[in-house]
Amino acid sequence: MRKHNSPLSVSIAIAVAFMVISTQALSQQAPKIEQQSLAAEPVGGEPFGFTSANTGVSSSLTVTPDERWDNRSAQAALDAEAAESSSVTPNAALTGGIDHVAAGTGTRNSGHGTICIRGVPSGAVVIFAYLYWGTIYASPAPFSATAVFRGTTVTGSLIGTSTQPCWNSAGVFAVYRANVKSLMVAGVNSDYKVTGLASAVTNNSNPWSPVSATLPLSEGASLVVLYSHSSVPSSSQFYLYHGPHFTSSTLTITTNFSPPIPTHSILKHTRIGADGQIGTGIKPISAATDEKTYIGPTTASLVLIRGSGSARNYTSDFNGINGWPLNQLWDTNTDDITGTIPAGAGSYVTRYVSRGDCIEVVAQILNAR
Numbered sequence: 001m002r003k004h005n006s007p008l009s010v011s012i013a014i015a016v017a018f019m020v021i022s023t024q025a026l027s028q029q030a031p032k033i034e035q036q037s038l039a040a041e042p043v044g045g046e047p048f049g050f051t052s053a054n055t056g057v058s059s060s061l062t063v064t065p066d067e068r069w070d071n072r073s074a075q076a077a078l079d080a081e082a083a084e085s086s087s088v089t090p091n092a093a094l095t096g097g098i099d100h101v102a103a104g105t106g107t108r109n110s111g112h113g114t115i116c117i118r119g120v121p122s123g124a125v126v127i128f129a130y131l132y133w134g135t136i137y138a139s140p141a142p143f144s145a146t147a148v149f150r151g152t153t154v155t156g157s158l159i160g161t162s163t164q165p166c167w168n169s170a171g172v173f174a175v176y177r178a179n180v181k182s183l184m185v186a187g188v189n190s191d192y193k194v195t196g197l198a199s200a201v202t203n204n205s206n207p208w209s210p211v212s213a214t215l216p217l218s219e220g221a222s223l224v225v226l227y228s229h230s231s232v233p234s235s236s237q238f239y240l241y242h243g244p245h246f247t248s249s250t251l252t253i254t255t256n257f258s259p260p261i262p263t264h265s266i267l268k269h270t271r272i273g274a275d276g277q278i279g280t281g282i283k284p285i286s287a288a289t290d291e292k293t294y295i296g297p298t299t300a301s302l303v304l305i306r307g308s309g310s311a312r313n314y315t316s317d318f319n320g321i322n323g324w325p326l327n328q329l330w331d332t333n334t335d336d337i338t339g340t341i342p343a344g345a346g347s348y349v350t351r352y353v354s355r356g357d358c359i360e361v362v363a364q365i366l367n368a369r
Helices: 071-084
Strands: 059-063 067-069 097-106 113-117 125-138 144-149 152-163 171-179 190-195 217-229 237-247 250-256 267-274 292-296 303-306 330-336 347-353 359-368
Touching: 059 237, 067 071, 071 097, 071 125, 071 217, 097 237, 097 267, 097 359, 113 217, 125 144, 125 152, 125 359, 144 171, 152 237, 171 237, 171 359, 217 267, 217 330, 217 359, 237 250, 250 359, 303 330, 347 359
Parallel strands: 059 250
Antiparallel strands: 067 237, 097 113, 097 217, 097 330, 113 190, 125 171, 125 217, 144 152, 144 190, 152 171, 237 359, 250 347, 267 330, 267 359, 292 303, 292 347
């Protein structure tokens, strides 16, 4: 199947070791390379309303988090940071637990955007600030890439690659990450400009008018900030897993972790995804773009948290809203999913259902507090 070239068109067709790490461990982490056998899909134009059977391959995988954070590991990371740098003032013992915020921007046909971070309480201590970004490169993707964050060039390490989301069969989708904690403003809440992302087109044009398959194709960028605050219970836990993983059908991810989910009053889940688009508004304009996201303790007890028919949020996880109204193709969504996974659970399941659209699951975060 092929990408559409109308402004209202859609794209059709479509473990790692568990560790508690400090903010310095990223440079030592090997990227994930996802292997999938999928036929090459040419780029072209289909008339709006084109439908066909889903040709994607359903897949399931069981993983462990790439990172787990709690009050103790956050304190250890801050202490290590202070010990290694004379410019860092040692922090007093953290009096609260950990929580996070995340936001993103679409960067197709531009290579730049602005990420708006809000919701960090006054007096919070930042543990890390990770900038993620995704790009479709000619294969093989480089093992590092640069971005300009608040006017400073940062180098991101390759997190992993997966099948490209149906724009150019010569490409590969690659995700990079850089720690930008030192570049965050006081108080954290602010608008952060990201520029300099690799992009063959930089004129801010509509991705479907005209369609350009020239590589590299910039997808988007997200900022994830982990912080500690006295208002957060000290028993809180944070689990981060990043792919990326491609699907044009159904992708089921079972995440095992230890310690189990603590007793909590709020359960937050963040998902970062690439190549979502619906053309206009927040509702799907055809069945093919009606993606759904399910979460639960087991595959037999899944709750529809995103997508049409959900009692929690009708909006799809993959509508490209981070790049609205143009340059879509990137999503960063956080939901309160309290009640879907019980305290004491040592794993949970996320299921992403696409009905032909080519999408990428970049990262997912579970935060119990």
